[in-house]
Amino acid sequence: xxxxxxxxxxxxxxxxxxxxxxxxxxxxLALSLALIGCSAPTSSASASSASGSAQPASADNKVVxxxxxxxxxxxxxxxxxxxxxxxxxxxxxxxxxxxDVAPLMASDELDVFELTPDKFKPMEQGLEVYIIDSLHVxxxxxxxxxxxxxxxxxxxxxxxxxAPMGSIQQIEIASQMVLAGKDPNKxxxxxxxxxxxxxxxxxxxxxxxxxxxxxxxxxxxNGAVKFFSNTFDEGLNDTLCCFVGMSKRTLxxxxxxxxxxSAAIKKAAEFLENNPDEAADIIAQAGYVxxxxxxxxxxxxxxxxxxxYTWISGDRDVVDHxxxxxxxxxxxxGAMEDAPKDQAELDKYIKETLYNKSVRFQG
Numbered sequence: 001x002x003x004x005x006x007x008x009x010x011x012x013x014x015x016x017x018x019x020x021x022x023x024x025x026x027x028x029l030a031l032s033l034a035l036i037g038c039s040a041p042t043s044s045a046s047a048s049s050a051s052g053s054a055q056p057a058s059a060d061n062k063v064v065x066x067x068x069x070x071x072x073x074x075x076x077x078x079x080x081x082x083x084x085x086x087x088x089x090x091x092x093x094x095x096x097x098x099x100d101v102a103p104l105m106a107s108d109e110l111d112v113f114e115l116t117p118d119k120f121k122p123m124e125q126g127l128e129v130y131i132i133d134s135l136h137v138x139x140x141x142x143x144x145x146x147x148x149x150x151x152x153x154x155x156x157x158x159x160x161x162x163a164p165m166g167s168i169q170q171i172e173i174a175s176q177m178v179l180a181g182k183d184p185n186k187x188x189x190x191x192x193x194x195x196x197x198x199x200x201x202x203x204x205x206x207x208x209x210x211x212x213x214x215x216x217x218x219x220x221x222n223g224a225v226k227f228f229s230n231t232f233d234e235g236l237n238d239t240l241c242c243f244v245g246m247s248k249r250t251l252x253x254x255x256x257x258x259x260x261x262s263a264a265i266k267k268a269a270e271f272l273e274n275n276p277d278e279a280a281d282i283i284a285q286a287g288y289v290x291x292x293x294x295x296x297x298x299x300x301x302x303x304x305x306x307x308x309y310t311w312i313s314g315d316r317d318v319v320d321h322x323x324x325x326x327x328x329x330x331x332x333x334g335a336m337e338d339a340p341k342d343q344a345e346l347d348k349y350i351k352e353t354l355y356n357k358s359v360r361f362q363g
Contacts, residue, residue: 060254061090061091061257061260062092063085063090063091063093063111063112063250063257064093064094064109064110064111064112065085065093065111065112065113066095066097066104066110066111066112066114067094067095067096067097067113067114067288068096068097068114069096069288069289070114070139070214070289071214071289071305071306072114072116072135072139072212072241072242072309073114073135073288074136074268074279074283074306074311075135075136075268075269075311076112076114076265077268077282077283077286078268078272078279078282078283079265079267080092081282081283081286082267082268082271082282084263084264084265084267084268085260085261085264087264087267088261088263088264089260090257090260090261090264095109095110097113101113101129101245102122102127102128105129105247105248106128108249110247111246111250112244112246112247112250114135114242114243114244114245115129115131115242115243115244115245116168116212116241116242118167119245120326120327120358121335123354123357123358124354124357124358128247129245129247130245130251130358130359130360131243131244131245131319131323131358131360132243132244132245132246132251132261132359132360132361132362133243133244133261133262133265133266133314133319133361133362133363134240134243134244134312134315134318134319135241135242135243135244135265135311135312135313136240136241136269136309136310137231137237137238137240137309137310137312138230138232138241138308138309139212139213139241139242139309140168140169140172140210140212140213140229140230140241141210141213141216141226141229141230142163142169142173142208142209142211142216142226142227143198143210143215143216143224143225143226143227144201144207144208144209144224144226144227145201145202145223145224145225146224146225148207148208150207150208150227152176153173153176153180153182153227153228154176154177154180154182156173156182156207157177157183157186157187158186158187159207160188160207161173161187161188161189161190161206161208161209161210162190162192162200162201162206162208162210162211163190163209163210163211164189164191166335168326169210169211170333171330171333172210172228172230172329173210173228174187174332174333174334175328175329175333176228176233176235176236178332178333179235179332184333190206192206192209194211195295197215198218198219198222198224201219201224202222202223202224208227210228213305214295214297214301214305216229217301217305218295218296218297218301221296221298221301222296232308238321239322239325239326240312240318243319243322244261244262244265244313246258246261246360246362251360258360258362259362259363262313262314262362262363265313266313266314266363268313269311269312269313269314270311272306272309272311276303276306276307279306280299280302280303280306283302284302313363314363315363316361319359319361319363320355320359323350323354324347324350324351327350327354328350
């Protein structure tokens with residue numbers, strides 16, 4: 001299949017005028033500024049015009065799709081490269097995100113992007129975005145040294161772990177510790193830039209780290225081992241990591257776009273499941289992900305991540321289950337400070353109050 005060069009813009013050119021107490025505070029501050037798009041090293045892609053459509057596309061159906069450059073966003077890349085957006089009558093434009101999504105949505109510069117669980121607390125506090133569908137299961141993993149004695153999150157008490165306080169990776173690990181009867185307050189949680197995670201591990205500065213892919217996979221290639229993975233671990237590998245987020249303003253003002261975006265992404269998810277190697281080549285050749293950079297992110301690692309993830313879109317039950325489970329992880333980690341203590345009331349708060357505020361399924 002021929003690879004078309006993506007039509008991409010960067011920056012902020014406008015297109016229109018319009019765990020516990022400390023953990024809770026850290027979550028609010030850290031996640032409201034979260035820039036993670038599956039934590040990819042810097043990527044770049046060349047620009048040219050999009051081509052072809054099965055349905056007539058118009059300016060009214062223009063949709064701006066933001067991406068950071070990680071494996072998690074593969075359905076966005078494939079839907080663009082294979083013309084699935086055009087098949088649904090959309091006129092897609094790509095925007096490489098280099099900052100927070102909130103001002104981009106507020107200034108009408110961004111319609112759709114990969115929404116990670118890091119955005120759940122900001123959504124609770126008013127971030128103007130809806131979950132409209134899902135992307136995949138898997139993509140957060142943890143690395144340690146073979147002789148560290150760390151086999152699972154239950155072994156982390158008394159250890160130094162590089163996982164940003166309040167990040168979803170720290171939340172998921174803290175939740176797993178609580179389920180195992182362990183105390184995440186007995187972990188020294190540290191923050192390192194992504195490129196310094198592996199050196200800190202191998203130098204002994206930290207006992208383990210956790211982050212979005214590909215950082216754990218790169219470290220494992222260099223001799224580390226995994227102690228945590230929401231791609232493979234039982235109890236986590238049936239819960240989504242990444243969703244499709246859509247600006248509330250866009251969906252409220254142009255509701256016809258939501259089902260079209262979901263339909264295109266569902267086609268891309270099916271393509272990824274059935275053709276992982278071809279998908280890896282299409283994405284790498286277009287330059288969306290930084291293959292063969294100094295970071296150590298190789299084509300083989302990238303292709304294996306595509307094979308390891310479960311690409312799924314258009315399944316409301318999976319979205320609903322994952323939405324609830326992620327909030328329960330946040331609660332176990334002590335970061336739902338104002339949530340009801342009674343389980344029945346907590347379930348109602350998550351499944352009704354938070355769900356109705358955050359989810360508008362379009363699949």
